[in-house]
Amino acid sequence: MPDPLIRMRGITKRFPGVIALDGVDFTLQPGEVHALMGENGAGKSTLVKVLTGAEAFEEGKIFLGGSDTPIVNHSPQEAQTRGISTVYQEVNLCPNLSVAENLFVGRQPRRLAFVRWGEIRRRARSIMADIGVGIDVEKPLESYSIAVQQMVAIGRAIDMAAQVLILDEPTSSLNESEVRTLFELVRRLKGQGLGIVFITHFLEQVYEVCDRITVLRNGRLAGEYAIETLPRKDLVAAMLGRAFDDLAEIRVAGAAPTATTVPTVSARGLGVHGGVKPFDLNIYPGEVYGLAGLLGSGRTEVARAVYGADSHDTGTLAVKGKPIACSPRDSLKAGLAFCPESRKDEGCVAELTVRENIVLAEQTKRGAFRLIPRDEQEAIAGKYADLLQIKTASLETPIKQLSGGNQQKVILARWLATQPDFLILDEPTRGIDIGTKTEIQKLCVQLAAAGMSVLFISSEIDEMLRTCGRIGVMRDLAKVGELSGDELSSSAVMAQIAGGRHDEA
């Protein structure tokens, strides 16, 4: 057997109030894809950062190849020179620079100390073509969607990877075909003998590409397994530290709406020029309504139009039977809440504490002059932190110190805290670990049972089938169908998403 690429032994890393890593071992072999799994806050990203020198660590040793002399990377730059290339969980590109330049920051090809722009552009085009993203590489990065930015980060890392490629939740904002392209590239690099570390919360993806799995739990090593020896159920158990069936049925049959029930939200022919085509949508008290469709099919646009984040050009919108002016402020006042998809970018106020972030929307709703008393703030924050199992040193911790998934939970808590009548959740479980994912699904069902209406957007059909009583299907910016009751099945939803030309609903 060849020497392992990386051996990390007894790694310990403390943050004030948290032990992020506690004597963790990790071994990466050449030519393998190694999944690093664990709940939100288990220490996955920290392990990666310690390895690449983005964070310092207190104890333990790191060995490269067959060498017995431990090494320490003092900066990501140093790790790069050792052939370790990384896509970090948080976006790690510069929005002000062009795509081409982002691909070559810190490693621009030069001649006599002069940056060769022509060369950069030429190679940037070929990198992007390689990963199947045909975009103008001379435009600034910020003019592209998060998904494209993520692909750029991946393209950069793949182009640089000499020995080791680390991908920390690279797929959380990618659509299916982008994920497929990524996996092809990963397999190709694996064939070239690279070692690849892959972090994700999508279990299916782990079983699709990975060879070995290392599971972390609460900063400790829970085990290292060959993929064949660890069926899905055992993997979940290893992550959570207890047996858990994340696929169990949780849906409760809600009372079917009768003709006399007033819908919580009712849209008639609502449409936006150049955006989503006119659609009808009635959502009743006590139901979880799902919106299915591919990324970019118009799911988010429907949510934005209903919430008033985008003003509509056609149609009418009524909340509890009353027509409503179209603005986020009025919507908030009328009892609507919208937890957006790109929580990382839109939601977090990085400098504020967990408590402040949670009460933010509720405070806005009540008005700036009616400050929520401190003890009430603490009660609200505490309640939702428990409910969503937010892992934080305290409620007064700045949110930027939380793990990626826990930051998302805080934003989710912010909207739950407004106790809305109508809650829009756009991809609420992306980047969230399997245990909490189920908790969130259950929560939706419970909230609905208590009389709330929930609009649930997700790319995972299984998850929607488990939570939603009715599912609307979007395709090409139009609502093409609606399924309920017995019609609800994975294949039926898939069929509508794919959309045979003839059987359009």
Next chain:
Amino acid sequence: MMRASKPWQGLKANFYGNNFLVLITVVLFIAIYVAGVFIYRDKNFGSLNSFFDMLNSNPGLIIIAAGMTMVLISGGIDISVGSQVAMYCMMFAYFMENRQANAYAMILIVLVTGVVFGLVQGALVAYLNIQPFIVTLAGMFFARGMTAMISPQTIDITNADFMALALRRIQVPFGGYVNAAGVYQTPFVYLSVVLALVGLLAVYAVMTWTRFGRNVYAVGGGEQSARLMGVDTKRTKLAVYTFNGFLTAFGGFLFCLFSTGGAVEKAQGFEMQAIASAVIGGALLTGGVGNVIGSFFGVLVQTTIVKFINFNGTLANGWSNIVLAVIMSFFIILQSVFAYVRRRRE
């Protein structure tokens, strides 16, 4: 030799997106200038001589605004430059006049002083993580204090070598005019202007075609991201302030060639003029965005306004500041509108 990489394509990359603001500055400058030419057509506003006058009185600002732009791009600020200029002028004046120092030796000494000054400020900003505003505020007081320590007096420079440099003219064989006395006025620029423009282009080249320059943009665009991409952000920031120290000393030298004297109160508010030039030239105070060529047009816009007021003769001097304030506000509003539009587009 550079054929394959087509260096001018860097220009194109640079003109995407935010450099649209630079374009607006250029248009604004041309508009004001043409208006001046038209309004004061009987007063030679439009002559090449009068255009060159604007450059001749501002060689120092051209360089220092370029340096300031670089610092702003990196996400920092340097408000010590005005006081530093005063200090360098005083060093020239005192040591050459009262200590009979050699002019060329003094140029070297001043440049080295600038580098050291910048190095210290940069080390405090980059390695001790102190706010640039605070560090350079201290630098500002320090330099002004040092000026007074060297000499509290006003000293005029008479050193022959220095004055020869100061008065060296480069004449242009066209574009002059015949004045009221019937004498042909040949347009000229001082040597200092040529040095300033060469320096400006050099800074532009550094920012566009060197890895250091690109790292400055990366650090300003997102320090954490730049670090994760393998940029040594601390060293980059250290280099920014050090280079700016050098540019400030160089600008101070050019300023001194124009003002030929040292005084404690020299170059008051000069840092603000530099910041104003950079902002009008399209630099964002939040970092990551800016262009040193833009700052040159920022200088031109400012001096044109002053000239406008002077040519009128009846307007109080205060007007130039008020107009400047309006133009600055216009630019800041423009920037936020621009940023807003871009956010909407996503």
